[in-house]
Amino acid sequence: MNSVTLFQPHISDILKDSNYKLTQFEDDEIEAFNKLVVFRETKNKSVPYIKCIVREKEIRLTPEEIVRQLFIRKLMKRYDYPVKRMALEYPVNFGREVKRADIVVFDKDRPNVPYIIVEIKKPKLKDGKEQLRSYCNATGAPMGVWSNGDSISFYHRRDPNYFEDITDIPSATQKLSDILNERFSIDDLIKKDKLVNEKKSLKDLILEMEDEVLANAGVDVFEEVFKLVFIKLYDELASVRNRSRYLEFRNTGQTETELKQKIQLLFDKAKKQWEGVFSDDAQxxxxxxxLPVCVASLQNIKLFNSNLEVVDEAFEYLINKSSKGEKGQYFTPRYVIDMCVKMLDPKEHEYLIDTAAGSAGFTVHGIFHVWKKIHKELNLPPGHLFTAEQKLPRELDYVQEKVFAIDFDEKSVRVARTLNLIAGDGQTNVLHLNTLDYERWNETVNEERWKDTYYNGWKKFKRLAAEKDNYKNFQFDVLMANPPFAGDIKESRILAKYDLGKKENGKWQNAVGRDILFIERNLDFLKPGGRMAIVLPQGRFNNASDKYIRDFIAAHCRILAVVGLHGNTFKPHTGTKTSVLFVQKWNDDADAGPLCPHADDYNIFFATMRKPGKDNSGEKIFVKNPKANLFGAETKEGETVKDLLKQGELELQEPEEHYNKLPQSDYLLDENGHLIVDHDLFNHEGLTQDGIAEAFIEFAKKERLSFFL
Incomplete structure (x- = not known):
């Protein structure tokens, strides 16, 4: 029998080990292209060829050529440019040197003048953008496009110094001004979102802005990018809550002075909406x-409903760049946070805190977890959680009354406050305090400037103190934290407050690791029966010299679980091997109901992360789309891929009910269209396999742990 294929295998075979992909093209475009491919036998090899529409001759297909040929068809079909306005390998003169641009579209009225230059040769954006800039400057072309078939970028050459992001290139019947002056509603932004359509991250865009203008702008890069993100969030919120409003965070043909006035006015409104992040007079x-270059870079991304890791990754980069990572405070990857939240399962009636908050990932994801429970109880769809939509009263009550965060780094606190202010609709309990040095809190909270920003949250926070005006012990139900590892505490005044300031022989130590003191301090925050997840260096669990720490923990709480994280988890910042410790504070109070009665012998859950989530350089590894493995699968005549699945000849990792929802792309996407990190910590929205969190929940139920009864 003849063999047939589900998806033309030669394209995926050619692209398999290259940096080029086909996600920028529609399935029907790819299929139509496949039908035109012919094979020639060359030296006992089957080599693919296609007739080039522009050059009118047969050419051999390489990964780059596949993307170029598809892009030519895209220019014709989607943008209506006729072939006669195009040229390939267009010569660009640089003195005596001649380079060749991949695709050139000529000006309608000046048929020999380049209008749009498309660069395919360079598979990485930075290289492609530099090449484009040189071509556009040399030819005077006002627009450039770079693509590797997966990501894509559109640029307007404002002048030789600046390449400005634009949403798209004009069609043959449009002008460049139509794109530059286009007015956007929130629905337009959803359709044009760069994070989804161009496969970019916020960090990528910041790096581009640094290359373009920020590195030499003579400003505090963290502050200025933070201001722009803050304004962008406000602009999206205003348009979601008034769907007829056009977005204002856009460069729509104003003069530079008019644009700056518009953005400053938006900033003033945002500061008023979300107080306590920027001073009233901040400019x-x-x-x-x-400013126009930076606005153009950010205007076509949608921050609300995006994966919060997008925001985190960008601010982690900026904060560590500005502080040079001296504090060793690296944000916890969201997938580690989600595992902790699933395993500790915070409830709507419980008080939650993070004592080393960073960007408040633990508290924000704790909020999302509880909101999902509320939606389920009310038979409402889960919806987008990081959203500009109005919140339910119960959702707001939980955020504003039950959730708290503390951090000693002022920049981190401001990022955390922004995310929590949004979640709490203008209220938050994120406080700028030194968690370990609680003896001096009274001095801090009496400072006028501190009061102006944090007093409302502080008033709620101190109600949870076990004793009035004593800030050693609190009554929190759930605590999650990733304390900084770097640097020892050497002040005897602080060490004297902690039992772990002493060695087993009872002598005071001269210096104690921050994370060691955080273990004891965090237990002080928990009420009896309260539970904690804390990220610690692996050595605390293994080193003989740290036995006194393990003895202290066992004396004060039940060890629920130890989860070893992969060595790449916190790369590129640090390769320190870490584990997450889960504990529940002993509680024998029969009147209150013994949440965690003392026991000398009990079971502990141990697990180790097998999938790294990141490669050795700290770049995330994403989940491959199982459906992509089927693209080249051979079937006999009349058979389908599902037949092969039933016969066991192909392995599909997905639950079968999700199979038809999977896109025909190389990687799996979540419900917001974002890539999913490849880890084994938990099942991601039913799209991946059960992991460590699900195994712990089963363990917790068998052990009859109070929070999973």
């Missing part, structure tokens, strides 16, 4: 020429 410090 946009970017110059008139730099």
């Amino acid at each position: 946009i410090m970017l110059s008139l020429s730099h």
Whole structure:
């Protein structure tokens, strides 16, 4: 019998080990292209060829050529450019040197003048953008496009110094001004979102802005990017809550002065909406020429409903760049946070805190977890959690009354406050305090400037103290934290407050690791029966010299679980091997109901992360789409891929009910269209396999742990 294929295998075979992909093209475009491919036998090899529409001759298909040929068809079909306005390998003169641009579209009225230059040769954006810039400057072309078939970028050459992001290139019947002056509603932004359509991250865009203008702008990069993200969030919120409103965080043909005035006005409104992040007199410090480039870079991304890791990754980069990582405070990857939240299962009536908050990932994801429970109880769809939509009263009550966060780094606190202010609709309990040095809190909270920003949250927070005006012990139900590892505490005044400031022989130590003191301090925050997840260096569990720490923990609480994280988890910042310790504080109070009665012998859950989530350089590894493995699968005539699945000849990791929902792309996407990190910590929205969190929940039920009864 003849063999047939589900998806033309030669394209995926050619692209398999290259940096080029086909996700920028529609399935029907790819299928139509496949039908035109012919094979020639060359030296006992089957080599693919296609007739080039522009050059009118047969050419051999390489990964780059596949993307180029598909892009030519895209220019014709989607943008209506006729073949006669195109040229390939267009010569661009640089003195005596001649380079060749991949695709050139010529000006309608000046048929020999380049209008749009498309660069395919360079598979990485930075290289492609530099090449484009040189071509556009040399030819005077006002627009450039870079693509590797997966990501894509559109640029307007404002002048030789600045390449400005634009949403798209104009069609043959449009002008560049139509794109530059386009007015956007929130629904338009959803359709054009760069994070989804161009496969970019917020960090990528910040790096581009640094290359373009920020590195030489003479400003505090963290502050200025933070201001722009803050304004962007406000602009999206205003348009979601008034769907007829056009977005204002856009460069729509104003003069540079008009644009700066517009953005400053938006900033003033945002500061009023979300107090306590920027001072009332804070101003946009970017110059008139730099601001348009930065606005253009950010205007076509949608921050609400995006994967919060997008925001985290960007701010972790900025904070550590500005502080040079001296504090050793690296944000916890969201997938580690989600595992902790699933395993500790915070409830709507419980008080939650993070004592080393960073960007408040633990508290924000704790909030999302509880909101999902509320939605389920009310038979409402889960919906987008990081959303600009109005919140339910119960959702707001939980955020504003039950959730708290503390951090000693002022920049981290401001990022955390922003995310929590949004979740709490203008209220938050994120406080700028030194968690370990609680003896001096009274001095801090009496400072006028501190009171102006944090007093409302502080008033709620101190109600949870076990004793009035004593800030050693609190009554929290759930605590999750990733304390900084770097640096020892050497002040005897602080060490004297902690039992772990002494060695087993009872002598005071001269220096104690921050994370060691955080173990004891965090237990002080928990009420009896309260539970904690804390990220610690692996050595605390293994080193003989740290036995006194393990003895202290066992004396004060039940060890629920130890989860070893992969060595790449916190790369590229640090390769320190870490584990997450889960405990529940002993509680024998029969009147209150013994949440965790003392026991000398009990079972402990141990697990080790097998899938790294990141490669050795700290770049995330994403879940491959199981459906992609079927693209080249051979079937006999009349058979389908599902037949092969039933016969066991192909392995599909997905639950079968999800199979038809999977896109025909190389990687699996979540419900927001974002890539899913490849880890084994938990099942991601039913799209991946059960992991460590699900195994612990089964263990917790068997052990009859109070929070899973």
